[in-house]
Amino acid sequence: MTAMGKAGFGAHYAVHLPAPDDFEFWRARARALVQAEVPPDRVSWVEPGATGDLFAGGAARGSARLPQPLADAPPVRASQRFLAIARSAALNRDPARFALLYQVLWRLQRQPRLMEDSADPEVRRLEQLAKAVRRDAHKMHAFVRFREVEEADGTAHFVAWFEPDHHILRAEAGFFMRRFANMRWSILTPRGSIHWDGETMREGPPARREDAPGDDPVEALWRSYYASIFNPARLKVGAMLSEMPRKYWKNLPEAALIPGLVATAQARAAAMVAAGTRSERPRPSSLAELAQGIAACRDCPIAACGTRAVAGEGPPRARLMILGEQPGDQEDIAGRPFVGPAGQLLDQYLEAAGIARGAAYVTNAVKHFKFVARGRQRLHQSPTAKEIDTCRWWLEAERALVRPRIVLALGASAARALLGKTVSVTRARGRAIALEDGAELWVTLHPSYLLRLEGEARARQAALFAQDLALVRARLEAA
Amino acid sequence: MAQQTLRQRLEILADAAKYDASCASSGTARKHSLGGLKGRGGIGSTEGMGICHAYAPDGRCISLLKILLTNHCIFDCHYCINRKSANTPRARFTPPEVVALTLDFYRRNYIEGLFLSSGIVKSADHTMEQLVEVARSLREEHDFRGYIHLKTIPEADPELIHQAGLYADRLSINVELPTRAGLARLAPDKNEARIEQAMAHTGTRITEAREARRRFRHAPRFAPAGQSTQMIIGADGASDAAIIGKARRLYDNFGLRRVYYSAFSPIPDASAVLPLQRPPLLREHRLYQSDWLMRFYGFAPEEVAAAAGADGNLPLDIDPKLAWALQFRAHFPVDINRAPREMLLRVPGLGTRAVARILSVRRHRRLRLEDVARLTTSLAKVRPFIATSDWRPTMLTDRADLRQLLTPRAQQLELFG
Numbered sequence: 001m002t003a004m005g006k007a008g009f010g011a012h013y014a015v016h017l018p019a020p021d022d023f024e025f026w027r028a029r030a031r032a033l034v035q036a037e038v039p040p041d042r043v044s045w046v047e048p049g050a051t052g053d054l055f056a057g058g059a060a061r062g063s064a065r066l067p068q069p070l071a072d073a074p075p076v077r078a079s080q081r082f083l084a085i086a087r088s089a090a091l092n093r094d095p096a097r098f099a100l101l102y103q104v105l106w107r108l109q110r111q112p113r114l115m116e117d118s119a120d121p122e123v124r125r126l127e128q129l130a131k132a133v134r135r136d137a138h139k140m141h142a143f144v145r146f147r148e149v150e151e152a153d154g155t156a157h158f159v160a161w162f163e164p165d166h167h168i169l170r171a172e173a174g175f176f177m178r179r180f181a182n183m184r185w186s187i188l189t190p191r192g193s194i195h196w197d198g199e200t201m202r203e204g205p206p207a208r209r210e211d212a213p214g215d216d217p218v219e220a221l222w223r224s225y226y227a228s229i230f231n232p233a234r235l236k237v238g239a240m241l242s243e244m245p246r247k248y249w250k251n252l253p254e255a256a257l258i259p260g261l262v263a264t265a266q267a268r269a270a271a272m273v274a275a276g277t278r279s280e281r282p283r284p285s286s287l288a289e290l291a292q293g294i295a296a297c298r299d300c301p302i303a304a305c306g307t308r309a310v311a312g313e314g315p316p317r318a319r320l321m322i323l324g325e326q327p328g329d330q331e332d333i334a335g336r337p338f339v340g341p342a343g344q345l346l347d348q349y350l351e352a353a354g355i356a357r358g359a360a361y362v363t364n365a366v367k368h369f370k371f372v373a374r375g376r377q378r379l380h381q382s383p384t385a386k387e388i389d390t391c392r393w394w395l396e397a398e399r400a401l402v403r404p405r406i407v408l409a410l411g412a413s414a415a416r417a418l419l420g421k422t423v424s425v426t427r428a429r430g431r432a433i434a435l436e437d438g439a440e441l442w443v444t445l446h447p448s449y450l451l452r453l454e455g456e457a458r459a460r461q462a463a464l465f466a467q468d469l470a471l472v473r474a475r476l477e478a479a
Numbered sequence: 480m481a482q483q484t485l486r487q488r489l490e491i492l493a494d495a496a497k498y499d500a501s502c503a504s505s506g507t508a509r510k511h512s513l514g515g516l517k518g519r520g521g522i523g524s525t526e527g528m529g530i531c532h533a534y535a536p537d538g539r540c541i542s543l544l545k546i547l548l549t550n551h552c553i554f555d556c557h558y559c560i561n562r563k564s565a566n567t568p569r570a571r572f573t574p575p576e577v578v579a580l581t582l583d584f585y586r587r588n589y590i591e592g593l594f595l596s597s598g599i600v601k602s603a604d605h606t607m608e609q610l611v612e613v614a615r616s617l618r619e620e621h622d623f624r625g626y627i628h629l630k631t632i633p634e635a636d637p638e639l640i641h642q643a644g645l646y647a648d649r650l651s652i653n654v655e656l657p658t659r660a661g662l663a664r665l666a667p668d669k670n671e672a673r674i675e676q677a678m679a680h681t682g683t684r685i686t687e688a689r690e691a692r693r694r695f696r697h698a699p700r701f702a703p704a705g706q707s708t709q710m711i712i713g714a715d716g717a718s719d720a721a722i723i724g725k726a727r728r729l730y731d732n733f734g735l736r737r738v739y740y741s742a743f744s745p746i747p748d749a750s751a752v753l754p755l756q757r758p759p760l761l762r763e764h765r766l767y768q769s770d771w772l773m774r775f776y777g778f779a780p781e782e783v784a785a786a787a788g789a790d791g792n793l794p795l796d797i798d799p800k801l802a803w804a805l806q807f808r809a810h811f812p813v814d815i816n817r818a819p820r821e822m823l824l825r826v827p828g829l830g831t832r833a834v835a836r837i838l839s840v841r842r843h844r845r846l847r848l849e850d851v852a853r854l855t856t857s858l859a860k861v862r863p864f865i866a867t868s869d870w871r872p873t874m875l876t877d878r879a880d881l882r883q884l885l886t887p888r889a890q891q892l893e894l895f896g
Contacts, residue, residue, distance in 0.1 A: 113842075116842065117844070118840055118854060119850035119851075119853045124853050138530070141530050142532050142533075144588050145587060145589070147587070158587070175526070178511035178524045180588075181512035181522065182622070183522065218587060220486065221485070222587070224493075225489055225584075226535065226541065229545060230497070231539075232537075233757075234537040234760060235537060236536070236538030239534070240535065240538050243534045243540070254533055262536050386750070389557070420557065420665070420752060421555045421668060422555065422564070436660065
């Protein structure tokens with residue numbers, strides 16, 4: 001940079017800023033210096049309390065009298081973009097920031113569109129300084145944590161301790177005022193403090209951590225929330241650290257939980273996966289393979305009852321599949337479906353409706369007998385929705401092999417095994433429901449229900465059952 | 480059961496809400512809490528940019544108090560931890576409890592606002608009424624001007640959804656699964672037509688309100704941050720290409736602000752109907768990247784799909800933009816000093832901001848490779864695909880091993896929650 005001559009014949013100037021974030025002061029002095037044609041290498045900018053000023057002695061001797069602008073000096077040129085970036089960059093704690101600002105301002109006089117050249121190293125550096133300040137401000141908006149204290153007059157006062165990296169406190173006061181207008185609050189930092197009482201903003205001296213309250217009962221709730229919203233199955237510590245670096249942790253009440261959450265995450269996720277584990281196996285390619293498969297299956301707790309798995313029976317390409325709930329006591333002993341009292345009743349009604357049981361494939365939604373022992377008796381227990389859903393894998397394999405056109409579901413458990421949701425038999429009966437593979441589903445009651453009824457109620461339900469079977473018979477003839 | 484404390488219920492109902500990926504608090508109308516009806520001002524502000532007040536160890540942003548009003552539910556959706564048949568502890572909040580919790584958290588600067596959802600209790604209308612009541616109380620009784628996101632229930636009365644939009648910044652309805660067959664199988668109580676009808680209805684209301692405000696300054700706002708939705712990835716057989724196509728249709732048909740993708744994650748007491756294999760988290764990340772390509776980089780869904788493999792799925796080891804560039808190498812190298820903006824945006828490694836800077840610099844002088852290096856984060860990634868005044872990648876785009884050269888060794892982190 002060529003020296004412009006006139007101003008001070010090579011003298012060096014030191015500008016002492018009254019405050020490290022006083023951009024307007026810098027701006028006024030910088031304008032005057034540009035108009036006095038003082039090149040950047042002959043100005044040093046000194047912050048209050050700074051020690052790095054090489055020319056401090058000289059400036060004191062020269063009593064820092066700045067040159068007057070030249071009478072015919074042109075107006076100082078600075079683009080909007082420069083001002084916007086400079087306002088932020090001036091708050092950076094980098095001691096060289098004001099010198100860099102002046103350097104770029106100086107160059108702007110000859111290259112008015114310099115700021116558009118982001119690839120210029122000085123412009124780039126200025127952008128980086130400004131970006132660091134904006135990030136610091138953003139993190140302040142995010143990570144300030146107020147604690148509530150009750151003042152002598154009974155009003156609530158919210159106080160936060162925060163340690164920003166750059167000189168942003170005063171510049172960010174407005175954000176907190178706009179957000180917490182009806183609250184009384186204070187933000188304390190090592191470089192100064194600000195206080196809002198609901199009407200006016202006040203600045204105060206630097207503070208210490210001990211000046212802020214040490215706890216707030218709501219923090220316990222917040223920590224519970226933080227721990228609960230975390231999904232241990234998706235641990236990504238690096239992603240967290242890039243946005244919430246460790247340096248902020250000491251002022252975040254929730255951060256104390258992080259090490260524990262990270263340490264237990266894998267075990268918690270593994271436990272969830274293990275709890276849902278079913279053995280992975282290829283789909284059986286024949287009914288014989290399927291029968292072997294269900295005998296060995298231990299995917300749900302029913303299989304641990306010590307009963308045998310009861311496979312379906314009937315023609316392997318039957319057009320009708322009849323689906324019950326699960327084998328009962330007799331079926332478990334015989335190893336065949338629907339041979340107990342309910343099975344005998346079913347046979348009667350099928351015969352009356354004109355449906356040949358022998359032409360149908362008869363099977364159950366759940367392949368093992370679930371019971372509780374009462375003395376010598378084994379009492380039937382309904383399978384849970386989860387057990388039905390677990391066994392659905394086998395039923396789907398069975399349907400894929402037999403490929404029935406019509407499926408008759410006896411009772412709500414059988415309907416759930418086919419539909420994936422629990423439906424009311426009363427509402428689902430009497431009409432065809434399309435299944436994914438194109439088959440028709442007809443829902444009716446389970447014959448064991450009839451066994452539990454007596455008198456008129458039984459007669460009414462029996463009639464409905466017969467009616468449902470007649471509908472299926474009609475569909476079989478039509479199809 | 481013994482009476483649950485507020486804290487126990489918060490744990491249950493936050494845990495139940497965490498599988499919803501949405502957390503954004505950005506893009507709504509600017510509001511501040513100075514002045515107003517009660518003279519002394521209210522509480523809360525939204526200034527355009529969302530703020531993440533904390534990050535959980537899963538890397539996800541915590542911006543809103545994201546909870547359910549209750550996790551009791553009459554629906555039985557297999558992928559959902561709150562389904563009727565799941566063996567999970569249940570709890571409920573009253574609307575005043577949620578209001579108090581939101582304000583307590585907000586005053587301490589923990590959150591930007593509230594994201595409230597709920598299991599369906601009694602009926603869709605009853606549940607929706609409760610959600611609306613929380614938002615109404617926050618706005619009208621407490622003069623709360625922070626962010627409110629309400630999950631709307633497609634089966635609820637449209638009038639209730641309308642009220643929700645008057646109080647909330649954002650509404651969302653989850654499409655849940657990318658295919659109709661998937662929805663029928665895994666969410667048997669839900670109905671695609673009903674969901675889309677509700678989304679269309681909400682979209683119309685949002686547009687109407689925006690137009691009204693253009694003419695009358697005091698016309699009421701309706702969900703100024705728009706509506707969003709979520710799709711669960713990997714629970715049905717949909718390929719990435721199918722998911723991207725579905726997302727595009729949702730953006731186009733309903734004017735959605737965001738589509739969230741959520742790789743279905745192991746949940747306690749998982750339904751046996753779910754597939755055994757959970758999808759890799761990276762798949763979700765690749766879908767977000769392709770979503771970005773469509774919304775900000777001018778890619779058509781078919782172009783993103785062209786970057787996918789024969790099975791319709793995007794490669795996991797490289798990002799979709801790089802995959803596209805490797806697939807269509809004839810478009811490269813792109814001349815940094817001459818190419819139009821649309822082509823610069825196609826260069827792997829150049830983001831929208833770097834492209835804007837290049838266009839700005841280029842008005843003054845020709846760029847050299849070192850200039851590009853200063854404007855981007857990874858020159859190595861960009862270099863094979865560009866030409867500058869002092870650089871031309873001879874042969875490089877023809878190399879068969881270019882993919883290996885550019886495949887990152889360490890896995891990239893997820894960018895957002």
